Amino acid sequence: MTTNADNGRTTVGILFGGVSSEHSISLITAKGVLGVLDHEKYEPVLIGITPWGTWHLSSEEELGRLMDGVALPRFTGEGPQVSLPMGDPSEGLSLKYDDASFETGPHLDVVFPLLHGPFGEDGTVQGLLELAGLRYVGAGVTASAVGMDKHFMKIAFESAGLEVGPYTVVTARDWANDRAGAIERIKKLQLPVFVKPARAGSSMGITRIEDWADLDEAIQSAQKLDPKLVVEEGISGREIECAVLDGFGHEMPQASHPGEIEMVGDEHVFYDFEAKYVETASSELRCPADLPQDVQDSIRDKAVQAFLALDGEGLSRCDFFYTDDGRVVINEVNTMPGFTPISMYGMMWAESGIGYGELVDRLIRLALDREPGLR
Numbered sequence: 571m572t573t574n575a576d577n578g579r580t581t582v583g584i585l586f587g588g589v590s591s592e593h594s595i596s597l598i599t600a601k602g603v604l605g606v607l608d609h610e611k612y613e614p615v616l617i618g619i620t621p622w623g624t625w626h627l628s629s630e631e632e633l634g635r636l637m638d639g640v641a642l643p644r645f646t647g648e649g650p651q652v653s654l655p656m657g658d659p660s661e662g663l664s665l666k667y668d669d670a671s672f673e674t675g676p677h678l679d680v681v682f683p684l685l686h687g688p689f690g691e692d693g694t695v696q697g698l699l700e701l702a703g704l705r706y707v708g709a710g711v712t713a714s715a716v717g718m719d720k721h722f723m724k725i726a727f728e729s730a731g732l733e734v735g736p737y738t739v740v741t742a743r744d745w746a747n748d749r750a751g752a753i754e755r756i757k758k759l760q761l762p763v764f765v766k767p768a769r770a771g772s773s774m775g776i777t778r779i780e781d782w783a784d785l786d787e788a789i790q791s792a793q794k795l796d797p798k799l800v801v802e803e804g805i806s807g808r809e810i811e812c813a814v815l816d817g818f819g820h821e822m823p824q825a826s827h828p829g830e831i832e833m834v835g836d837e838h839v840f841y842d843f844e845a846k847y848v849e850t851a852s853s854e855l856r857c858p859a860d861l862p863q864d865v866q867d868s869i870r871d872k873a874v875q876a877f878l879a880l881d882g883e884g885l886s887r888c889d890f891f892y893t894d895d896g897r898v899v900i901n902e903v904n905t906m907p908g909f910t911p912i913s914m915y916g917m918m919w920a921e922s923g924i925g926y927g928e929l930v931d932r933l934i935r936l937a938l939d940r941e942p943g944l945r
């Protein structure tokens with residue numbers, strides 16, 4: 571394991587914020603991880619990305635201040651701008667101050683990209699870290715990109731033999747050149763349908779419609795986040811999630827006990843953004859899910875298959891529907907799931923015998939253990 575020569579601790583770049591609509595969620599995740607990071611073993615180097623894409627050195631003090639009493643915090647970058655050393659990971663970060671002076675900052679032994687959504691969780695930042703020759707936590711370029719794209723994710727799942735629900739894809743080109751054809755394809759699906767941006771998260775831009783009269787508005791709101799859309803038939807069943815954690819070397823990944831998300835009351839018809847982060851009382855997270863043993867085993871098995879189908883690394887949360895007629899249908903995989911002590915990923919591992927602090931430590935050790943480059 572490489573360590574920072576000055577103090578024997580391993581320097582961990584904590585990358586948070588970002589330009590996606592899940593900027594605030596990333597700050598919440600970063601605070602959660604920092605809260606359990608073993609500071610005697612690891613020295614965190616905070617790097618925040620503003621909503622407009624500039625990278626700045628930050629601190630635990632700054633992050634704490636931004637989050638104080640704010641439900642959806644924003645990182646605005648008060649510290650010097652940061653660039654990664656390209657090609658030689660033993661070099662320090664390059665820091666640029668407002669007066670245009672430069673300084674060399676700490677070097678990073680490993681990076682924890684706690685970013686959700688496009689330009690963070692989708693392989694772009696992972697590609698940058700690969701080019702910089704830096705080790706990093708979680709999925710590589712391909713798995714991150716496929717795991718962000720609800721269209722290609724389904725293709726990967728189908729080819730691995732996992733059941734996905736009926737869907738159709740509408741690209742920007744389809745919409746520009748053959749709108750009538752796209753609408754015809756959509757209307758072959760049974761109502762209700764879910765209209766989704768292909769590459770978003772936290773339920774942003776998703777509308778459930780029960781009437782074709784609402785289709786146009788649903789398409790427009792999804793297209794605000796992504797020119798490519800996925801429209802899916804609504805699946806009637808329970809929402810079951812399962813956490814996957816990678817093994818070291820060539821060990822197989824492990825799956826946690828499955829957990830369930832149950833909506834309470836009728837305020838929210840599905841697990842939308844408000845239900846996830848604002849009105850959290852509108853849903854209950856339960857782990858383990860109350861399911862027959864054979865169904866739990868099958869879901870754990872499918873979660874590992876889904877992780878492997880994407881060439882996953884590090885961690886993933888695999889989300890399923892357990893249908894009213896007893897089928898397990900995969901919805902999606904998140905390669906950097908919301909990751910706080912109270913979020914489902916942490917909860918499912920706690921229930922399966924791995925506490926949140928141990929989980930963070932294991933993810934960092936997995937990343938340090940992984941050779942940079944093709945693997």
Ligand SMILES: Nc1ncnc2c1ncn2[C@@H]1O[C@H](COP(=O)(O)OP(=O)(O)O)[C@@H](O)[C@H]1O
Pocket residue numbers: 735764766770771772773774776802803804805806809840841842889901902
């Ligand atoms: N095909 C579907 N059938 C039933 N519910 C769905 C379907 N697709 C999405 N949902 C509901 O919408 C929520 C968000 O959709 P999801 O595809 O998981 O997007 P995100 O990546 O934003 O989490 C799900 O947790 C579920 O409650």
Ligand SMILES: [Mg+2]
Pocket residue numbers: 772773889902
């Ligand atoms: Mg989801």
